[in-house]
Amino acid sequence: MEIQIISGFLGTGKTTFLNQYLPLLDGKTVVIENEFGDVGIDGELIKGDIPVREIYAGCICCSLSVEFREGICEIEKKFHPDRILIEPSGVGRLSDVINACEKARMKDGVDVSVTKLISIVDIMAFEECADYFGSFYLDQIQHGRLLLLSNLDGIGKTEKEVQIERIREKNPDAIIYEGDWRELDREALLTLVDMAENYTDHPEVVAHQPIPADKVFSSLSFINPGVKTADQIEKTIAMLKNEEYGQVLRVKGILQVDTGEVLQIDATPYYSRYQNAANSNRDEKENKLILIGCNLEQEKIRELFHPGMKEEE
Numbered sequence: 001m002e003i004q005i006i007s008g009f010l011g012t013g014k015t016t017f018l019n020q021y022l023p024l025l026d027g028k029t030v031v032i033e034n035e036f037g038d039v040g041i042d043g044e045l046i047k048g049d050i051p052v053r054e055i056y057a058g059c060i061c062c063s064l065s066v067e068f069r070e071g072i073c074e075i076e077k078k079f080h081p082d083r084i085l086i087e088p089s090g091v092g093r094l095s096d097v098i099n100a101c102e103k104a105r106m107k108d109g110v111d112v113s114v115t116k117l118i119s120i121v122d123i124m125a126f127e128e129c130a131d132y133f134g135s136f137y138l139d140q141i142q143h144g145r146l147l148l149l150s151n152l153d154g155i156g157k158t159e160k161e162v163q164i165e166r167i168r169e170k171n172p173d174a175i176i177y178e179g180d181w182r183e184l185d186r187e188a189l190l191t192l193v194d195m196a197e198n199y200t201d202h203p204e205v206v207a208h209q210p211i212p213a214d215k216v217f218s219s220l221s222f223i224n225p226g227v228k229t230a231d232q233i234e235k236t237i238a239m240l241k242n243e244e245y246g247q248v249l250r251v252k253g254i255l256q257v258d259t260g261e262v263l264q265i266d267a268t269p270y271y272s273r274y275q276n277a278a279n280s281n282r283d284e285k286e287n288k289l290i291l292i293g294c295n296l297e298q299e300k301i302r303e304l305f306h307p308g309m310k311e312e313e
């Protein structure tokens, strides 16, 4: 059973990539979605009827590594898939996810090998995140075999070249696809992904002082928050840019607003996107919203959304 890992920092486009890539694959695939926050959203955003195992409230590379390895064993027993595609949390270290897969092979005796390491890099966020989060952020870039770029539509040609050169300096061996992978047809995308194949299944075990993600990042999750209209939601999320709420790095959610429309909400410091999510596998009883960031002012954020809301924590 092969394992392919699709990594990338918060909101770079991992789930978007999976939805484009999954329908192209033959054989049986199971997806593992790891969400740092307390509620799972990505599982609802995966299109089609592919089995998805959600592991949330931490990172599979550190606090949830045992659950992750158990998950791999159970998937193997239950589904006998050809492959597992893993979307680690945006704040997970790719090297640690690789090591956890290796442990599943060596210690748990599961016949798995990591074959593809894909990292998605938001070109608009790269420089700032690399400066601010350093090795924590760069780990995903340095261990990717294929680097895909997102948010190219938000950057000019010259700046794009400068950023690609800087990304290349961090991982000169990786293949960097410089175009918009969302526009690739089936053959082109499969050919590109196959180029990430020549990866041995015995990765170098990286010696580092582990900094668990939950020491750096925190999250806040809401089930059925009090904000009800699209306009209220947009305004509230815009306010989170204000430093008084801490450093909000990611907001995502699926909510049905007062008009009946189901909205998928995606925001990072670099973009805010609101799109119709009528085709998602949403749990119809629950509106979900997650915030991830550093030094989050939890009380202030709760008040901002609505004093009457029920908070999941």
Ligand SMILES: Nc1nc2c(ncn2[C@@H]2O[C@H](COP(=O)(O)OP(=O)(O)OP(=O)(O)O)[C@@H](O)[C@H]2O)c(=O)[nH]1
Pocket: 008, 009, 010, 011, 012, 013, 014, 015, 016, 017, 042, 089, 090, 149, 150, 151, 152, 153, 182, 250, 252, 266, 273
């Ligand atoms: N304009 C633009 N939008 C993109 C691109 N890639 C992804 N998106 C959008 O960006 C938002 C976030 O994408 P996701 O695929 O959910 O990102 P993610 O990495 O899975 O997010 P997390 O799991 O929260 O870390 C969605 O609204 C996507 O439609 C891109 O290259 N350009």
